[in-house]
Amino acid sequence: MEKKLKTQKISISKSSPDMNILNAAAKLINDGQLVAFPTETVYGLGADAFNANAVQTIFSVKQRPSTDPLIVHIDSINALSTVAINIPELALALANRFWPGPLTLILEKHLNLPHAVTAGGKSVAVRMPDHQIALMLIESSGCPIAAPSANRFSRPSPTQADHVWNDLHGKISMILDSGPTDIGLESTVLDLTKSPPCILRPGGISLDQLKNIVPDVQIRNSYLTENNQKQISPGQLFKHYSPDAQLFVFRGASPENVIFAMYTHMEKLLNNKQSVGVMLVEENIDFFQKLYQKGGLIENLGSIHYLDRVAKNLFACMRNLDSAMVDIILMAMPPDNGLGLAINDRLIRASSEVVWIE
Ligand code: TXA
Ligand code: MG
Numbered sequence: 466m467e468k469k470l471k472t473q474k475i476s477i478s479k480s481s482p483d484m485n486i487l488n489a490a491a492k493l494i495n496d497g498q499l500v501a502f503p504t505e506t507v508y509g510l511g512a513d514a515f516n517a518n519a520v521q522t523i524f525s526v527k528q529r530p531s532t533d534p535l536i537v538h539i540d541s542i543n544a545l546s547t548v549a550i551n552i553p554e555l556a557l558a559l560a561n562r563f564w565p566g567p568l569t570l571i572l573e574k575h576l577n578l579p580h581a582v583t584a585g586g587k588s589v590a591v592r593m594p595d596h597q598i599a600l601m602l603i604e605s606s607g608c609p610i611a612a613p614s615a616n617r618f619s620r621p622s623p624t625q626a627d628h629v630w631n632d633l634h635g636k637i638s639m640i641l642d643s644g645p646t647d648i649g650l651e652s653t654v655l656d657l658t659k660s661p662p663c664i665l666r667p668g669g670i671s672l673d674q675l676k677n678i679v680p681d682v683q684i685r686n687s688y689l690t691e692n693n694q695k696q697i698s699p700g701q702l703f704k705h706y707s708p709d710a711q712l713f714v715f716r717g718a719s720p721e722n723v724i725f726a727m728y729t730h731m732e733k734l735l736n737n738k739q740s741v742g743v744m745l746v747e748e749n750i751d752f753f754q755k756l757y758q759k760g761g762l763i764e765n766l767g768s769i770h771y772l773d774r775v776a777k778n779l780f781a782c783m784r785n786l787d788s789a790m791v792d793i794i795l796m797a798m799p800p801d802n803g804l805g806l807a808i809n810d811r812l813i814r815a816s817s818e819v820v821w822i823e
Contacts, residue, residue, distance in 0.1 A: 474630055474640040479503075479597050484605075487598075490639055491605035498638040499523060501615040501629045502602050504594035506567045506648045506669055507622040507780070508629050509538065509612030510637065511602070514548065517579035520611050524581070526636045528618045534584040535611045536569050536652070537591050540603040548575050548609055549589055555679065556657055562678055565595035567652040567669025582611045588658050598643050614651060615640075619707055621780040621815070624649045628784055649777035650807045655682070667807040707815040708783040710742070710791050714812045716798040717822030723797045724749055726822045728756065731795055735759045742786035744796040746775065762789055772804040779808060783815070 477486050490500045494511060497519040501510050510527065512519035514537045524531050537548050542560045545552060549572035556570050574589040583589050591609075594600065603610050614622040617632040626642030634640075653668035653675070661681040664672065675682050713730075717723045727743070734741045735756060742762035745753060746769040757763050764782035767774030786794050798812055799805045813819060 469635045470638055472630070472634040472637055472640060474626060474634075474642055476642045477598060479643045482598060482601060486641070487601050487605050490602055490641055491607075493638045494519075494602070494606040494608070494610065497522075499526060499636075500602070501623075501626070501633065501637060501640040502599055502610075502612075503626070503641060503643045503646055504538075504596045504599045505565075505646060506594070506651050507624055507646055508615040508626065508640075509536075509594075509599070509610075510615035510629075510633070511538070511610040511612040513606065514578065514582055514609040514611035516608075517581050520579055520581040523611065523613060526633060527613060527616070529613065530618075531581075532584050533613075534586055534588075534590060535582050535613050537578070537582060537589060538599060538603060538610045538612055539591060539593050540600045542593065544609060545572075545591060546575075548578055548591055549573055550575050553657060555662070558678055559655070559657075559675075560593070563670055563674075564593040565600065566593070567595070567648055568592060568675075569652045569654045569668075571654065571656040571658055571665070573658060588656075590654060592652055596643075596646075598641055602641070621708060621783045622651055624777070624780050628781070631784075645777070645781070647777065648773070649779060649781075650804070650811060653807070655679075659683075667810050669804075669807070671803050672806060673803070708787045708794055710787055710794045711817040712783075712794045712796070712812070712815050713818050713820055714796050714798055714816045715820045715822055716809075719822075720797070723822045724752065726820070727795050727797055728753065730820075731756050731761055732759070734793060735761055739793055740789075740791045741793045741795065742789065742791040744779075744782045744786070744794065746797075746799070749797075762786060762791060769799060772799055772802075772808065775799060776804045776808055779811065 551573045569590045569592040571588050615629045623629045624646045629640050648669045653670040654666040656663045663683040715723045715727045744764045766778045798809045
């Protein structure tokens with residue numbers, strides 16, 4: 466049986482971090498322990514990237530399949546050459562433009578890096594996070610930090626330290642808490658070992674931002690077929706980011722029709738005595754008041770005009786509805802532009818069904 470650890474959750478200020486706390490966290494990393502820390506995207510679950518045993522623990526604690534490789538976090542562009550080799554000029558151009566920031570680059574792996582980090586593969590995912598605490602933790606530890614999102618496998622990624630606590634307390638040594646993360650969705654993963662480069666996961670850096678530097682960038686096939694059915698390609702689409710409740714996402718050419726259909730569906734479910742929550746942009750909340758009075762739960766994602774706020778709230782809203790023990794969650798997909806592409810990627814992956822409204 467796994468040993469139960471006493472997990473310390475410690476508040477740390479982002480603007481003036483207490484060095485004693487950072488040094489204690491760094492010592493744990495150097496001792497092969499796991500420390501959850503904030504980044505600008507989501508909380509990460511960190512281990513010394515060069516300590517194969519510590520990296521293995523990440524997989525067991527998260528219940529993550531050993532075939533799914535981790536991202537290595539570094540604190541400077543210079544450190545790239547300690548984890549990757551044959552680094553193309555394009556990688557440096559992207560790093561100079563977007564780091565620190567939510568862009569992960571897939572490059573050729575350095576031989577010194579343990580296989581556990583890359584799930585046995587020859588490529589490595591690397592990024593430099595845009596968060597003072599993350600950068601200082603890497604610096605104080607004196608090693609790159611391998612870290613997936615700090616959730617239990619398949620749960621929504623943690624955007625608050627409490628989310629990490631709920632999923633992993635008793636299994637990790639420390640959680641550094643510096644409040645909710647800014648972006649709320651994970652980094653964009655860009656494969657530079659392919660030509661042309663290919664986005665494997667849309668995220669905090671948008672397609673348009675990347676096109677400025679990589680005009681021929683490709684994007685991996687959508688999870689939807691031409692008939693808007695969710696397609697499952699083995700190995701690629703683990704059920705991910707999911708709430709415990711069943712999630713139905715609604716999509717269609719006319720936003721009014723989509724909202725109306727979602728309303729009708731929710732009303733029917735409530736009439737059948739099911740417990741239902743809906744995640745709504747602010748603009749649609751009034752319209753759902755009657756269903757709120759019938760016992761439907763509403764989570765406010767923020768304004769449709771600020772997709773960055775919708776992104777920031779998305780996973781927390783899912784977790785709130787899970788805590789309220791609803792059976793079913795509904796949400797309409799925002800447009801695909803900007804962060805919308807990343808939001809919709811997570812929604813499709815988390816969903817039980819994508820409902821297409823003509
Ligand atoms: O924003 C983020 O990226 C957060 C924070 C903590 O940095 N991390 C994160 O890690 O989301 P994780 O492990 O939850 O997601 C990493 C993604 C996975 O989809 C994984 O398959 C992919 O990156 N990945 C990692 N290494 C790869 C590689 N060598 N080749 C292709 N994909 C890789
Ligand atoms: Mg993850």
